[in-house]
Structures are given as structure tokens and as C-alpha cells.
Amino acid sequence: MSKPGQKVHNKIVFKEYNQKQLSLPIDLECLIPANHMVRVINSAIDQMNLEPLFAKYPGGGRSSFHPVMMTKLLVYAYADKIYSSRRIEKAARENIMYMWLCGGNVPDFKTINSFRGERMKDIILEVFSEVVELLIKQGHIKLENYFLDGTKIEANANKYSWVWGKSTKRYKEKLREKCKELLLYAQHTNDEEQNEYGDRNLEELGEEKPIDAKAIEEAVQRIDEKLTTNPT
Template sequence: MPPFHPKMLLKVILYAYTQKIYSSRKIEQMIQENLPAMWLAGMQTPDHRTINDFRGFRMPTMMESIFEQFVIQLVEQGFIDFEHIFVDGTKIEANANKYTFVWRKSIENYDEKLRMKIKALLQEIHQVTKDELEEEKLEEELIKSTAQLGEEIQELEEQYEVEIDSEKRKELRSKKSELSKQKKAIESDYLPRLRKYEVQREILGERNSYSKTDHDATFMRMKDDHMKNGQLKAGYNVQIATQNQFIVGYGLYQRPGDTRCFQPFMEKLMASLPTVSKQVVADAGYASEENYLFAIGEEKEPRFELLAPYNTYLKEQTRKYKKDISKVKNWTYLEEDDIFICPNNRKVAFKRYSKRKNSIGYLQDFKIYECEDCSDCPMKSLCTKAKGNRQVHWNPTYEEMKAKAKTALNDKQKAAIYAKRKVDVEIVFGNIKGNLSFNRFLLRGLEKVQTEFGIVAMPHNLLKLAGFRLANFRNKEKERIGKPKTFSFIRSFLGLFGQAPFSMPNF
């Protein structure tokens, strides 16, 4: 049988995903029974193995290129212009057993206990102290000890063969049995476990967990938890950029939080998009000091404007926050003297600089201020719980970024753009998870899963494009052929694959 053309297989898979058909066996069945699919396949009937092989091993080399070409088509047809894009993330469950987890803390605890046992054994064998054993050379020492124990066991066997006295033979046998147990423990337990923990640490990398059935999947908290108890499930963090409800870029990451995914995603996006957006709109999960600085750029030449509210932006608008005397933002600041004036009219003067890392390891600079005297202040219980004087830890860089973000969000035009975020990017996730029922990946491994989500993103865009065309030409279609069918637009667009400007890689 001659090989199937990749253009035909691509059309069939994309159409199948628009119809919520993801299994390779069901796609095979669809090609044999569904008239539109038969038309797209040209009456060819690839089996499920061919479809799965093409999707899992061939498409990773072409998916990003095809997706970029499709985005360029949307730009040329005027559906998107990249004036601003909306960024958000969601977690999608991996094709992994939720009980096959490996945790970093467990590995570290087991490894520590194992090393203590190994050191105790080596002390007994070599008659050395703990200080003489090097932590990095424990495996090497175990291998040497195994060889040494083997030689000693061989010597004891030779002595046992020539010994006549029954008591001495019994003593030699007992000593040989003890050494054999030590040798067996090293070969069948200590060395394999030591190597096993090392391999597990390499798989983990910077993560805290992974699944045994999909090593690239990380355990994360899912909103759509079927147990409704907040349990962790293996999954991937999917980041997308949208405009006009079209997906213009996507990326999959192993980090649960959106904050740390923003910079690598934007770097990938800026490298793939034909032009850099002037504004990137995101929610408060992306509004960190490092992300604000990344948007500004190192040379103070803005890459883009990050329109994202910081985590206390909404609280600061409330009457309760504005009346809270413990909030430093409600105090008076004298810039020329670099001091705060507390609600009791006492000076809170600058004391020293401080550096500390936040929860994700980013180094931040702080200025520490301290009140001159809080001992007899009647407002102290409302201001602080500290026993001594009230201290203020002020991050000038982050506060400056927050002030700029607040000014931007208070602008009517930019506030209107930010208000579109929920009806742009959130609807995309709703369509993928709700309408298309794509809640779990079928493939395993980061590269294959990245490809699979690209296959999901393309059908979403195709359906959106078909919807726009239906809306624009509804009257003409009704006059000509009656009620229009969505498939007619999808079929006509998929029929263009293989024609200019689309190109496929050579196989």
C-alpha cells in the first residue's frame, strides 16, 4: 500500500478535532462512515496506527510552522492586528495515573535515611569515622566495599575448606554469613536505591513532583477536580494568547503558577509573531515585579505595556482599605526627608536596606523604615501586632511598577481594553473545555502534548473563522442555498491545505 500524504492526514485530524473526536480509533471509524471526512480523505482509509503515528511522531516537526502560517492568514484577512493581546493560562490533565506520583520531599527524606544506613555500614566495614566519609563518593565507596567483601568471603571459604576444628568452622561460617548479608544488602538494596533516587532527582529538575506514567507531567491543583476536595492531579499549565477570540500563540509548561510561565511564554510568542503587540492584557496572576520589569525591558525601552492589576488593586478601591490605618499607602510620605508620617503624626524614618528572595527565588530590594516610638501610642493595636516599634518594609521598584499599573488601569480607554479580557481569553478556554470537551490529553510527554494542544487550537480557530464567515454572509447563503452549514466553511478552508500560502515539510 502506498504511503498516505501528510496533507490528507492533517486535514482529517483537524476536522476530527472540530467534531470532538480525539481517539485515533474513532478517527479511523469516522473516515469510513462520515461523508465530510471521506471527502477530506479522498476515499482513502488510513488505520488508527497510521493516524496515531502521524499525530505523535510526525506532527511535532510541523505543527508550530502550520499554526504560524494560519495566524498570518488571519492577519491578512483582517481578523487580528496585534494591537493588543490577551494572555491567560489553564491547567489540563495529563494522560497519567493520578496515584503514580513522586514527590521531591519524599525522595529527599528516603535518600537521607538511606545515606545514614550506608555510612553506618561503611563505618563497620572500613572502621572509619563519619567525618572521613565523603558525601559525594558514597556510591564509589559502596562499589569498592562490595569488591572488598567479595575477597574476604572468598578467603573465608578457603579457610573453611581446610579447617578441621568444628568450633572454628562454625565461627568462619558465621562470619561469612554476616559478610554475605552486607554484600547482598549493598548489591540488591543500597546501590539500586541510591541510583534510583539520583534518576528521580534528574527527572524532577526544578519541579516538586512528577508522574511515573508521564515523567513530564507535574501534579497541580485542578478546578475541575472530580472528587471536589482539591486533590492534586498530574497535568500541564497551558498558556495562550488571544485576540478577537482567536488563539494567536500557545505554550505548555510544567510549572503550576502562571507568574513563572509568563516570561518564557512571551519570549516564545515574540519570536513567532509577525509583530510585537503594544499591549499585553493579563490578570493579577501575572502582575509580579519581575514580570513588570520584563515588560519594560533592560534598557528602559518598553517591549510592551503589561496591563495587569497587582494583587491588592481591587482592595485598594474599597472604603474599608482606605480607612485602615495599618496600611502604609494611607500614610503621608515626605520625599525630601524620606520619612513616613503615621496616623499618630510620628515619624517613621529610614533605617537600612535589605535584600530577600520571594517564594519563586527572585531577589528583591527593600527599604526598612521604623517608627521613632510606639510605646505609648493609643493606635498601636490597630496599626501593628509587633511588640516593639512598627517597621515598614518598602519595595521601591515594585511600588513604582504598581503605581504605573494603577494609572494605566484608571485610564478609561485602557480600562475598556482590560474589561474585554474575560470575554476574549476566558471564552476560548470555555469553548475548548466545554464545547469541544477537551479536558485531558491523550498523548504523553511535553513535546507530544505541545503538539496535541496545537491541534486543538487550530480547530478552535477554524470554528471561530467559520462562525465569522457565517455571520458576515448569512443573508447571501440563505438566499442561495437556504440555511448555511458550518461544515461548508471548514471543508472549504481545510481543502486549501497543500495550496499556497500553506506549505508542508518534506518527509
């Protein structure tokens, strides 16, 4: 006999699967691991003095997405190796970590492009390099994984001492240099995407064509026929 919440199919027990049983709002906080990288970035940026960024907003007019939220989104995306504005928008819409970080806000790719290209451009290197240094120290990332040349930055976690060759100063200079390279790569990646898509978003959103129920039904029929005719 199957237990409550389970289904039996040919004596195989499956866990309950029912998309309609989900209820909103869901507390995303409880879904984020206690020591996840996103929490480190969230806490660090919350404590930063971002007055130079706030000064980029003239006031008046339409409301804007909060610059602290936008900074968290951009820095976390880069740390997560997501560089294109459309992919960042997609993450904010679909990825639990990003949804929690953004408080449910979903800025579109044009807003993300505008933010990093206009308001964030003068401080992104300083903010990102400091956060990356913190993430390395906390053991959340290895910077060599971000670069094709295999650059290595080492940290002695036990003594909290940082090493690049024999010089801490040299280490910080190299770290900043590599972060600058990464930001240039991110901009290049986004520029290429922008040239390809223009004002359009990712194809998966179906902006060009609505869902065709008849086409889906016909495809399912073909699959069912093949599975019935040639069962494995």
C-alpha cells in the first residue's frame, strides 16, 4: 500500500508531483543555504557607503529600482559568471538566489544595461574587486576559475594573510587588474549580445510568437506513436 502523498505505478512508488499545490508567497529566505555566497554579497553591499551611486540619481520623474538592489544584482551576477544583461534579467526572474537578493524585483535588460553603463560605471571596479577579495578570503570562489590564463590568487585561511608572490600590495594590484579584465570581458560579452538581439529579448520568452496549442498536441501525438510502436 502506498503512503499518503505517494503514487504507485506498476508497483513503483513515486513522490507526489502536483504543480498546483504550490502556494504563494513563498518565503525564499528559508531556501537560501546559511553560508551561501549570495548572503556574503548581500551583507557586504548592505554595509557599503554607496553615496557616490545615489548622487547619480537627479530625483523627480518616474521611480527607479533601488540602486542597492541593482548593485547586488550586478555584482552577484558577475561573481556567478553571468555577464549578459538578458541572462541577468532571466536569473532575476527564475533563479531563487537572485529572486531573494532582488526582493522579487525583476529589472529588464535595458534597465540593467543603463545602470551599469551610466550610473555604476565609475564605481563598479572598486566595488567588484573588494567583494571578490572578500569572497576569495571566505573560500567562496577561486579567481583562477574566471580567467583563461589560469591566474592564481592564494589565501592562507588559517592566518587570514593574503599572498601574491611576496607582496600584499602586489596581490591587491593583480587582483584589481584581473577584475578589470573580467569587467571588460563582461562588457564585450554584453555588446556582442546586444548586436545580435537589438531590442529583442531571449527567444525562450516567446515574444515573437504565442504558444501554439495545436502544434504541441501534434508533437505529443507523434512522440506517443513512436513510444508505443518502439518501446524500449
